[in-house]
Amino acid sequence: MVQKIQPVERCDCEVIHEDTVNRVREKMPLEETLYDLAELFKVFGDSTRIKILWALDEAEMCVCDIAVLLKMTQSAISHQLRLLKQAALVKSRREGKIVFYSLEDEHVKQIFDQGLIHISENKE
Amino acid sequence: MVQKIQPVERCDCEVIHEDTVNRVREKMPLEETLYDLAELFKVFGDSTRIKILWALDEAEMCVCDIAVLLKMTQSAISHQLRLLKQAALVKSRREGKIVFYSLEDEHVKQIFDQGLIHISENKE
DNA sequence: ATAACATATGAATAGTTGTTCATATGTTCA
DNA sequence: TGAACATATGAACAACTATTCATATGTTAT
Numbered sequence: 001m002v003q004k005i006q007p008v009e010r011c012d013c014e015v016i017h018e019d020t021v022n023r024v025r026e027k028m029p030l031e032e033t034l035y036d037l038a039e040l041f042k043v044f045g046d047s048t049r050i051k052i053l054w055a056l057d058e059a060e061m062c063v064c065d066i067a068v069l070l071k072m073t074q075s076a077i078s079h080q081l082r083l084l085k086q087a088a089l090v091k092s093r094r095e096g097k098i099v100f101y102s103l104e105d106e107h108v109k110q111i112f113d114q115g116l117i118h119i120s121e122n123k124e
Numbered sequence: 125m126v127q128k129i130q131p132v133e134r135c136d137c138e139v140i141h142e143d144t145v146n147r148v149r150e151k152m153p154l155e156e157t158l159y160d161l162a163e164l165f166k167v168f169g170d171s172t173r174i175k176i177l178w179a180l181d182e183a184e185m186c187v188c189d190i191a192v193l194l195k196m197t198q199s200a201i202s203h204q205l206r207l208l209k210q211a212a213l214v215k216s217r218r219e220g221k222i223v224f225y226s227l228e229d230e231h232v233k234q235i236f237d238q239g240l241i242h243i244s245e246n247k248e
Numbered sequence: 249a250t251a252a253c254a255t256a257t258g259a260a261t262a263g264t265t266g267t268t269c270a271t272a273t274g275t276t277c278a
Numbered sequence: 279t280g281a282a283c284a285t286a287t288g289a290a291c292a293a294c295t296a297t298t299c300a301t302a303t304g305t306t307a308t
Binding site for chain 1: 135137145149151158159160161164167168170189191193198212229236238
């Protein structure tokens with residue numbers, strides 16, 4: 001969602017001082033980097049895509065096999081694979097009629113693992 | 125988004141066999157786990173929340189300071205902090221009128237780092 | 249060329265989400 | 279108690295997104 005920049009009055013609570021705010025602001029990564037990071041995690045933020053990535057971590061698969069595996073339509077899977085490819089999380093190769101998808105690199109698994117650790121430590 | 129389960133006809137492409145699909149399906153984590161994982165990453169998938177988390181990694185801060193830092197309204201920040209707290213990514217403590225927020229644990233930083241590695245290797 | 253198959257894609261739609269606005273809750277101090 | 283301040287929250291709205299449906303593109307075999 002596009003967010004408007006909102007003028008903000010400084011509040012009176014002098015918890016961290018003006019210069020501390022400035023220090024934190026200076027240490028923050030570029031706006032663009034933080035945006036890209038959010039865009040990346042947004043891709044992970046859907047259970048269909050999570051399932052596809054998980055499946056591809058097990059085996060290289062074609063579109064229709066993923067559709068069968070996840071009990072979803074070919075179209076839905078294809079749309080999601082496009083997003084995953086744009087995010088450089090999966091790659092594809094064509095062999096005749098069939099297009100094979102696989103993970104682009106090892107980061108996916110590592111990001112998953114960090115997430116799983118967090119979940120396992122916070123389940124109720 | 126709630127997704128209907130769609131009946132799918134097995135396609136003719138015998139890329140991975142029926143039993144391979146079954147093997148992959150058996151090795152997949154529980155539906156619930158994958159859903160929780162997606163929910164977690166969804167929280168990371170917004171640049172406002174990414175910025176808040178990044179700021180809190182630098183220093184414990186109160187709501188209004190975060191609002192000043194990010195040049196956003198107190199209300200918007202407060203809403204997002206609620207989501208972050210529900211996801212067990214931040215914790216809060218009250219000191220009089222002021223509520224301090226800080227990171228819940230070290231996972232946040234580690235998940236960020238994995239994401240940044242991926243981004244840095246795939247920027248155009 | 250034509251049929252059959254695998255995949256991709258545009259449009260439409262229903263469901264979701266981030267921000268704003270108004271207001272409520274909780275705390276301190278006079 | 280009442281005023282001032284910090285934060286929380288519900289409702290509303292605009293923007294976004296995942297799936298579906300229909301159809302297009304690309305490939306193979308006859």
